[in-house]
Amino acid sequence: MTSLQFPVSILMSLPLNTFTQLDNFGHSLKAPSYVIRVKQPDDIYEAFQLAKGLGLTVAARGTGISYNDVSLNGGGILLDMTGMDQILEWDPVTGFVRCEAGVTLRQLWQKVEPDGWWPPVVSGTMKTTLGGCLSANIHGKNNFQVGTIGEQVLEFTAMLPTGALVTCSPDKNGDLFHAMISGLGMLGVFTSITLKMKRIHSGLISVDAWPVPNLNRHLGALLEHAPHYDYIVGWLDTLAHGENLGRGQIHAANNLKEGEDPNAHETMKLSYQHLPDRLFGVMPKSLLHYFMNPFMNDLGTWGINTAKYIASLRKHTFRESHAEFHFLLDYVPDWERSFGRGGLIQYQSFLPKETAEAAWREMIELSHRRRLPSYLGVTKRHRPDQFLLTHAVDGFSLAMDFKVTDSRRAKLSSLLQEFDKIVLDAGGRFYFAKNSETSAESTRRFLGDEAIKKFKKLKKRCDPNGLLESDLYRRIFK
Numbered sequence: 001m002t003s004l005q006f007p008v009s010i011l012m013s014l015p016l017n018t019f020t021q022l023d024n025f026g027h028s029l030k031a032p033s034y035v036i037r038v039k040q041p042d043d044i045y046e047a048f049q050l051a052k053g054l055g056l057t058v059a060a061r062g063t064g065i066s067y068n069d070v071s072l073n074g075g076g077i078l079l080d081m082t083g084m085d086q087i088l089e090w091d092p093v094t095g096f097v098r099c100e101a102g103v104t105l106r107q108l109w110q111k112v113e114p115d116g117w118w119p120p121v122v123s124g125t126m127k128t129t130l131g132g133c134l135s136a137n138i139h140g141k142n143n144f145q146v147g148t149i150g151e152q153v154l155e156f157t158a159m160l161p162t163g164a165l166v167t168c169s170p171d172k173n174g175d176l177f178h179a180m181i182s183g184l185g186m187l188g189v190f191t192s193i194t195l196k197m198k199r200i201h202s203g204l205i206s207v208d209a210w211p212v213p214n215l216n217r218h219l220g221a222l223l224e225h226a227p228h229y230d231y232i233v234g235w236l237d238t239l240a241h242g243e244n245l246g247r248g249q250i251h252a253a254n255n256l257k258e259g260e261d262p263n264a265h266e267t268m269k270l271s272y273q274h275l276p277d278r279l280f281g282v283m284p285k286s287l288l289h290y291f292m293n294p295f296m297n298d299l300g301t302w303g304i305n306t307a308k309y310i311a312s313l314r315k316h317t318f319r320e321s322h323a324e325f326h327f328l329l330d331y332v333p334d335w336e337r338s339f340g341r342g343g344l345i346q347y348q349s350f351l352p353k354e355t356a357e358a359a360w361r362e363m364i365e366l367s368h369r370r371r372l373p374s375y376l377g378v379t380k381r382h383r384p385d386q387f388l389l390t391h392a393v394d395g396f397s398l399a400m401d402f403k404v405t406d407s408r409r410a411k412l413s414s415l416l417q418e419f420d421k422i423v424l425d426a427g428g429r430f431y432f433a434k435n436s437e438t439s440a441e442s443t444r445r446f447l448g449d450e451a452i453k454k455f456k457k458l459k460k461r462c463d464p465n466g467l468l469e470s471d472l473y474r475r476i477f478k
Contacts, residue, residue: 022078026067026336027343028404029436031074031471033059039083041191044159048467051077057469058161060185062102062129066136067346068436069471070184076469079189081131087111088192095197096154101131101190109323110270117197118322121149125329131190136433137182137387139397140326141231141253144381148392150181151385152195158188161467165191179458182387184432186473187462202256203267205231205325210315215246215364218379219357219396222250226381230254231325236377237305238364238400239298245364246357248377249312253325273323275330285332292338296403301375339375342404347374347416348434350382353395355426360398363419367400372408372415374400388451391431399434413437432472443476452477 019032034056036047051058059073062081071078084102091097092115099108106126108119121140123133137150146152155169158180166188168177180187208229212218218234226232229252236248261267278284295304329335336344351359367373378399385392402412416437423430429446430438444452456477459466 019075020078022061022064022072023343024068024072024436025065026339026345026404026436028345029069029072029343029471031069031072033073033076033078035061035078035080037080037083041159041165044079044189044191045163047077047079048159048161048163051467052161052465058467059470059473060131060135060189062132063104063127065123065125065128065132067344067434068432069475070136070432071132072471073469074471081129081189084191092117095199096194097197098192098194099130100192101129101134103130104128105130105133110273112197113200113203113273113322114268114270116200116268118200120146120152120196120198122326124327126323126327127330130193130195131185134181134190134193135183135185136431137385137390138433139380139382139392141233141380143392144226144232144383145230147383147385148182148387149195150178150387153177153181153193154196155194156180156190157192158190160188161463161465176458176462178386179388179455182389182391183455184389184472185470186468187458188468200255200268200322201258202261202264203269203272203321204256204261204319205253205322206256206317206319207251207253207325208315208317209249209251209312211247211249211309211312213247214244215357215361218246218248218250219353222379222381222396223353225250225252228252232381234379235308236379236398237309238367238374238377239302239305240309241368245361247309248379249309251325256319267321273321275323275327286334288332289334289336289338292332292335293340296339296375298371298373301373339401339403340405342406342409345402345404345412345416345436346399346434347402347419347437348397348399348431349419349423349428350391350393350397350431351395351423351426351428352393355428356396356398359422359426359428362422366418366422367415370411370415372402372412374402376401388455389432389447391429393427393429397431417442432476438476440476440478 020035021032023030057076060079061071064071081102084100086100089098095117105122123138133149137148139148157167212221232252234250240247380397382392420442424445
């Protein structure tokens with residue numbers, strides 16, 4: 001796929017019938033858009049003016065890591081934010097950092113980690129940009145302890161389609177602060193973000209891993225053990241049936257305390273955090289997805305999951321680097337391409353702790369009956385937050401990866417719509433960096449009329465001409 005990117009000054013003299021075909025991270029959705037690479041806030045405003053004059057819409061895009069259509073804008077303009085990638089200020093004494101919105105988590109942790117700090121909330125990949133992280137209000141394996149990334153933000157600036165460059169914090173423009181964070185990039189475009197980092201005393205993290213034999217024990221372990229750890233996450237075998245349904249493995253981790261790592265000076269060097277490019281020092285990891293592809297079917301994944309569970313039966317404790325623990329999705333480059341030409345859909349639901357077990361049991365059993373099983377399940381423990389379009393609950397999340405093919409796409413879409421009904425009936429919520437099948441009606445049911453009314457009122461105030469739109473916005477709000 002080639003990318004046509006033009007600065008604003010050139011774009012104004014070019015025809016808008018030339019598009020770049022872009023896709024989502026799962027490669028299950030595609031849309032042609034005209035790409036403008038921005039390097040400063042003025043470029044964003046120029047793009048708004050251009051779009052207004054031509055009757056087009058605008059959406060911002062970072063590294064395109066979302067599983068759904070939040071950074072796609074078919075027939076419109078996409079702002080490539082990766083050019084705004086400067087770390088503007090870093091104070092290793094206080095842990096305060098101010099970055100442009102195109103800075104990635106990789107850039108951020110590599111800047112702060114040698115000084116004894118770590119980003120307080122990270123996603124499963126270091127490739128995401130901070131602007132994208134705030135737009136989706138990402139959560140990590142420590143959501144139950146510290147909440148979402150939005151709760152770590154001290155202040156941000158954003159360019160509105162009106163041309164106003166606004167500064168927001170919990171106390172200044174608080175309504176816009178709590179709506180733009182989680183607002184899917186539909187109120188304005190982040191330009192700079194100020195965060196407080198988390199102090200660490202070692203480049204290592206201590207991990208306890210143990211098996212859980214079924215869904216009841218799985219969720220019980222998350223609930224019981226979360227208060228005793230800094231991070232907790234579960235792998236769930238989504239192909240297991242009967243009394244084994246929901247079996248898997250828990251990984252719970254704590255940061256090392258000061259003095260627990262006698263070699264802290266060495267382990268906090270960037271070279272120690274590096275994820276190796278080769279498997280066993282021989283095979284380039286960039287080739288692994290080709291070898292994984294033949295196993296991305298029901299039988300192959302069943303075999304892999306069964307072997308993984310058997311291998312996990314012995315409880316063990318080990319230490320690994322922060323990068324190894326947090327960024328599992330970066331172990332194998334382009335791993336998502338192992339799902340094949342049709343790509344994958346990741347469906348993530350958030351359910352209260354009282355209803356999660358029954359709802360997920362029903363969903364997993366339904367996927368088995370429809371012969372559309374998920375090939376991977378990941379669980380986390382969560383807590384509520386105060387953001388307007390929040391996905392959070394006092395409970396758990398389950399992310400499920402589904403393979404997409406031409407023959408099963410329609411059936412899979414129908415299955416996930418049924419999932420939505422089960423989740424909503426159980427008081428659950430959804431996360432707009434993941435699900436690509438959630439409808440406007442399902443969105444209304446879980447967000448509520450009051451939250452949607454408040455969001456649209458802010459939308460009218462910040463974007464009176466309706467310039468900011470994405471494929472996701474049109475799907476869930478229009």
